[in-house]
């Protein structure tokens with residue numbers, strides 16, 4: 065313990081000693097106390113207090129860390145293939161990465177959001193956005209696997225996503241890039257006439273969690289950045305930050321920074337629901353993929369959808385309102401009481417705090433400053449509660465502790481600033497190492513924050529860790545916020561870019577963890593529920609191997625009669641009914657290296673042999689003392705060979721054959 069404390073102190077001291085440009089905090093004197101490392105110490109064998117679900121940014125994955133230890137517990141593949149899990153490689157999971165553009169194996173996962181009940185995180189699902197090819201995913205926290213992915217039509221750059229209403233009624237997704245929706249072949253310089261934004265409201269089934277696009281709003285051609293749902297009194301509203309109200313289509317770093325104020329768009333989604341019920345939705349022809357992983361069949365059901373309901377807020381006037389927000393707003397965050405909306409302008413030198421009640425009064429009294437593309441603009445002062453003066457440089461995101469305090473990240477001045485929501489006074493500030501983006505308090509965007517820790521997710525580490533070539537690890541930093549002053553207690557390197565994150569008390573999730581898939585409930589069409597059901601079946605040039613794995617052998621483990629030109633499908637069922645005993649499966653020369661099969665699960669590896677010969681199969685997941693013996697052989701014969709299809713295990717005479725050929729027909733001596 066002493067040792068760890070010393071290390072932590074030394075590394076912080078080193079960081080401050082090195083000159084480091086504008087990102088470097090001026091002082092970290094208040095950042096670390098003597099007992100700092102002890103607060104993050106979780107003894108071997110002890111469990112963490114929180115699960116932390118962190119986006120992997122460009123990696124397309126989500127990583128799961130324990131808090132406060134910073135231990136990496138799992139990496140969940142969502143929008144990326146992952147050889148560790150076989151995700152996107154097994155025949156059953158390839159469909160999860162289907163989009164209207166085909167198989168899309170790598171995306172950009174930015175934000176995570178835990179499902180809520182009554183405004184409180186409930187530990188059932190985590191949602192994530194695919195930024196590039198616009199998608200929203202649902203991860204099931206019983207299995208820590210991606211259970212569903214839905215693509216978003218009429219969208220480009222799904223950044224403002226996935227944000228949830230307080231009972232997980234909807235997950236929303238705003239398009240970052242406005243694009244022409246109906247007729248895409250137009251000159252780019254007709255942006256102002258032809259480019260439109262969209263907001264998608266994806267309905268979520270209460271019990272299954274399954275997603276379905278309920279409706280889309282067609283909006284002015286701005287860039288949507290982030291969003292936050294109303295809660296409590298403001299439940300029924302959604303707030304979206306948007307930039308580029310200038311509608312520039314080139315050199316946005318200059319051209320989208322012209323105006324002193326852009327907007328927060330307030331959306332009355334209860335009103336939108338009424339219009340949908342009243343049949344005001346217009347059907348639009350689109351094309352998008354919807355993929356669901358079925359835990360009974362252990363397979364993905366993937367379909368292309370062709371229609372979406374659209375509402376036009378310039379016609380249905382009381383759905384959307386624009387609230388001016390200084391300047392190039394990035395974050396918009398609603399506090400736990402549901403009364404305050406905190407805007408954060410990337411280029412602003414203050415933080416505007418809007419009041420929900422004042423906004424409603426302004427709408428009732430029509431306190432407008434004209435319209436923006438047919439959407440009423442509420443007067444800034446009419447919706448404003450107040451401004452936090454001179455909080456720092458480049459405010460981005462705000463989280464709340466539920467005790468009346470807000471914590472805002474500042475990218476340019478590399479710090480977290482704590483301030484009081486009522487009197488808007490700054491209470492504390494701590495430096496981050498370096499250039500913080502999002503920050504997170506468990507439940508800090510919900511009605512019930514669990515405000516023991518705050519984690520900063522940083523874009524740059526520079527001198528924090530050992531160098532690793534041109535690319536250095538990005539980092540997360542944990543602060544103890546249980547006292548009046550924030551205290552840095554740990555930093556740890558992260559997978560990809562730790563863009564945004566959510567955390568939840570461990571007991572809300574761990575008690576529901578799936579331990580095995582029950583073999584009797586396995587409805588995979590090519591399952592073998594016992595070794596007696598194993599077989600090899602030829603269907604034209606496709607050969608289906610119904611195989612099983614159990615410590616420490618496969619059945620069958622000798623297969624003959626495969627011919628060059630065949631497609632071989634190994635459907636491997638793991639017969640184990642014991643927690644944490646997966647088996648692996650690999651065959652030499654397969655383009656997809658391996659499967660990883662959970663207890664009771666069936667998973668399929670496709671193999672197209674490219675030459676004649678003997679090909680070993682083996683288990684890739686160390687499963688027992690005789691794991692190394694868990695192996696077998698497949699014989700591939702020439703295309704015109706008449707070697708009969710045969711399989712066996714535990715005998716050297718190939719007694720099981722498809723045609724009940726006499727024993728010996730498959731011992732290696734092909735009959736010519």
Ligand SMILES: [Cu+2]
Pocket residue numbers: 615616646647648683684685686687688691694
């Ligand atoms: Cu094994």
